Amino acid sequence: MEDMNLLQQTRRHFFGQCGLSLGSMSLLSLLGEAAPRATPRTAGPGHHPARARSVIYVFMAGGPSQLELFDNKPGLQQRHGQVVPQSLVQNRRFAFIPRDSKLLGTRRRFRRHGQSGAEISELLPHLAGIADDIAIVRSARTEAINHGPAKLFINTGSSRPGRPSMGAWVTYGIGSESRDLPGFVVLQTGRRGIRGGASLYSNGFLPPAHQGVALRSTGDPILDLTSPAGINPRRQGQAIEAINALNLRRLAATGDPEIAARIAAYEMAFRMQTSGPELVDLRSESRATLALYGAEPDQPSFARNCLLARRLVERGVRFVQLYHTDWDHHGGPGGNDIENGIEARCRETDQACAALVRDLKARGLLDSTLVVWGGEFGRTPMGEDKTPVGRDHHRDAFTIWLAGGGIKPGITFGSTDEFGFSIADNPVDVHDLQATILHLLGLDHTRLTYRFQGRDFRLTDVAGTVVRGLLA
């Protein structure tokens, strides 16, 4: 409410002190039209009724091994140690391993869970507990075999940098409901930064207001959210009041509506200085909730980010993306292997992922929130000859899961061949996944276009089919 007072004061101050009467009505209407949102609503409502209002995309960067987590392959176990049949590797591309590599069975045990009987490995005990709430897609596949291009492909629909990311397309298409926070927010944890960096959540050629805003895990969640030392909220308000009063005068002199937009932006910035810290202040969360996620209020962690994601969605943010890195388990010393490395990543993420779905469900938000979990590709059925052992990048088959937001719960969709090498049925290409996500948000991926350099661009380029089998 304080911010509303500020706004009124500014206008009173200006109209009172500067005695501007002529044209003040039109000035006020200009101010009213100026976008009061961090991310404008551009295209209005979507193309058809939406099933999901928000998306939380949990991105497991590096390419988690589907063979250790979801895709149980007895055939692979039986042929463990044998050279991969050459018929399988012909005309395929791998990043590192030679073509005469040996098949590698997993040492993880799988069990069926829930009424749906979904197969999930022992590495994900918490996820197993919500098996009936999620849809496991074992038939995802992509085009690129290296991290940078593959991450770009799944985020932007193109493996070269420069295209808008999914979150940007979504806020471009249906805007955001949050008045005090950006519509597309990115959170990140892990030992190293994400490959590809900001181009993964870029606005590309869409207006800059649609770029993903990366929340920082320590300090201000948004850069420069804290007023300078010595400037308390009252003084900050006074400064903004003076800035807006002078800007309003300039608006009166020049008639440029951009100034009205800037006045609105300063008002919004002032509100964000309150709403931002409030967002990341987890003291209002109950002990039970914190325990559910396994989060500490002031300790940066994936669990904390999951909880923040729920809070962002509660506040009307449209698209939240959580990155957690170091799933690139080639093997060898250094902790990136499918022995210790994958265990460590699962320990860091399993409980919180399950908690996110449970928490959303308990609060009645799961129906309107689409949760997506997955990496940029999967890992090879062949092992890399390293100690501890690992697997190479594999683009021809990997597993993702989805929940909420119009997704059919408790199903396992698609399957792979006996070694987990190729898709056996119901392939889901990256553009299909993107088309499906847009569909659930009420957007037709063939109609969500933007004209750039003489061409109408889409997230799904010239491909993509909505995966009907996944829809509730």
Added chain:
Amino acid sequence: MTCFNRFLVFAWLALAPGLSPGLARGQAPPDFVKDVEPILKSRCQRCHGPKKAEGGLRLDQKTRALAGGDRGPAIVPGKSGQSRLIQFTSGLDPNNVMPPSGPRLTPREVAVLRAWIDAGAAWPDRPAPLSEHWAFRPVTRPPIPALKNPTPARNAIDHFILARLEQETLSPSSQADRATLLRRLSLDLTGMPPTPAQVDAFLADHRADAYEREVERLLAAPQYGERWARHWLDVARYADSDGYNADAARPIWKYRDWVIDAFNCDMPFDQFVIEQMAGDLLPNATAGQKTATGFHRNTLFNAEGGNDPEEFRVERVVDRVHTTATVFLGLTLSCAECHAHKYDPFSQRDFYQIYAFFNGADEATLETPTPVEQAARARHLERVKALESQKAAKDAAVQKKIAAELATLKRNAPAVTATLVLAAAAKPRPTRIHVRGDFRRPGPAVRPGVPEVLPPLTAKGEPNRLDLARWLASPGNPLTARVTVNRVWQRYFGVGLVETENDFGKQGSPPSHPQLLDWLASEFMARGWSMKELHRLIVRSATYRQASHHRADLTARDPRNVLLAKQNRLRLDAEIVRDVTLAASGLLSARVGGPSVFPYQPAGVMALRRSPRPWVVSAGADRYRRGMYTHYWRTSPHPFMTTFDAPRSDAACTRRQRSNTPLQALVLLNDPEFVDNARALASRILESPATDDGKRLQHAYLLCLGRRPTLAEQRLLQTLLEEQVSEFSNDEPAARQLLGRDERDVARRAAWVAVARVLLNLDEFITRE
């Protein structure tokens, strides 16, 4: 095969109703113009014509049609059975039926084509039909239009603009006030705000040519080269690192400095183009000319393990084609990487013909040692020589020792400044079309060449990159000059005469003032491709000098200001926002060029990248260099740059977006560097000779906005100052916090920092009016 086909076709002809008996008997062959061309036109040319050339085949031009497409000849004169045109249209090859959709050719039509081919496929010569699209036609020299009222006109530009306004019965805006004019000119030409002394001198200069003198002063300033170099670096996709995963730093700032120098010495633009495209191929190329080829080394570079190096080499070559087409030709040629362009007359062959020029280039590194580095290297070489001379004489143990020393010495050779360049390929690489844009699917071979719809290359023998460069920069090229003047125009008005500055093709918007565009392009070339002359021409025009205030009559009639009855207010570019802040607060370093620098950056930015790199803030004045010198890491650009819409440097950026967001407000209000600048500005105001607060406020306004405040503004600021003095008098610890130290008169000084902060946040401060 042939016999079989002939038999089938014979049977078909016999069955075909309405067949002319003459044709069936094989008497007079069909006439091309009367019989054949209408079929090609109505049934084939939609896909194989000027609009697109599917499969590289065009059936609207004799040479192209007889040359065939990517799959080989379509017409074999005298042998209709071997001609794919017949095989495909007749339906004899069920896998290849043409046209692919819609009604098939009638048997009679097939019979006409067959008879025409069998009779030798006579195709009368006539001039190739040039594309009718305006941008592909030669640049003309339109006459300067006469005006009913020539009074407002200052030069030819105004005649074109005013003629249109007279047609629309709209009047131009009056000239902006002189203070606004000087700040506009100064920001546009140098990216610097005028100093209070410059403002006062200009306001007091009543000579008729006072403004023109300012133009000359600014064009001669080294900051002119910096400002216009930065515009060019946008299109050159300049950055200081590789991008992708490793995002390693790369030595390329020498290229940036070359661009600055080129602008400052007003290198003719044709030469500017030639040196960047192919400076290495010029006879007796200088180090500078080689450095210029860094233009095409600004591509991303993927060093990720497990790559196919060829995949990313191809990607870089593709980027060079795309950039060349975008930057010089204003064409979206990259559409043709995978298939014939959907809208413009470019085939995949056209794309790979240009590709072939760059495919014949290697990536190299050029050492450009400074004198100091050269001396160090000479000393090093001497030591190596000295050691080597001792090698032979001694016994084995000593020899071993010397060898070890030598190895160490060689490993530690002194580093020298280097820069990335292009060089002619050591081994020629033949170019093939990539089927569907996939380099693993090589198609037919192509030779270097230029799109057919544009004027031909005049090189003798196999053309090389230098020939392409000369072709781009030749007066006969209808695009380069138009695209260039349009982009310069865009920098002055926000939007070009062609609004789609990156697409002069059919999907682009037509020019708002086609005759002015052509006149400017021809004038630009007539004046020796001089950039400074082009700037003079534009900034001296009355059109440029108009006020930018909105006008109610225009809002209704011309809401997007296409007709230019006024100037436009434009928010400053990212780097310039920071530059004007540093200039107003007196901190800005004037040093031109040199390695990129590391100003203050919020902690944690570098942690967002994959490969950690340090960000050690530069010492001394380098902390306060112009924004264009800030080291640009592609995967973790300085957040200030991103927030204020600096380009991402992934691809040529021909127009920056201008966003207006709360994140920008947060930076200007709270970022430690901007608070520092507010402190410096406050000190500067307090240390000025001004004797009272009113004069101080006026001086502050002059420093920031290049004008004096209006009475109302002054009153408002006075109120703010008093309010803040009382705020900080009641809370001196807060005042000390804001100042960052204790000093005399702490409340008043803090209040001035608060005022300075407000000024540095004004919309007008970061806007060119």
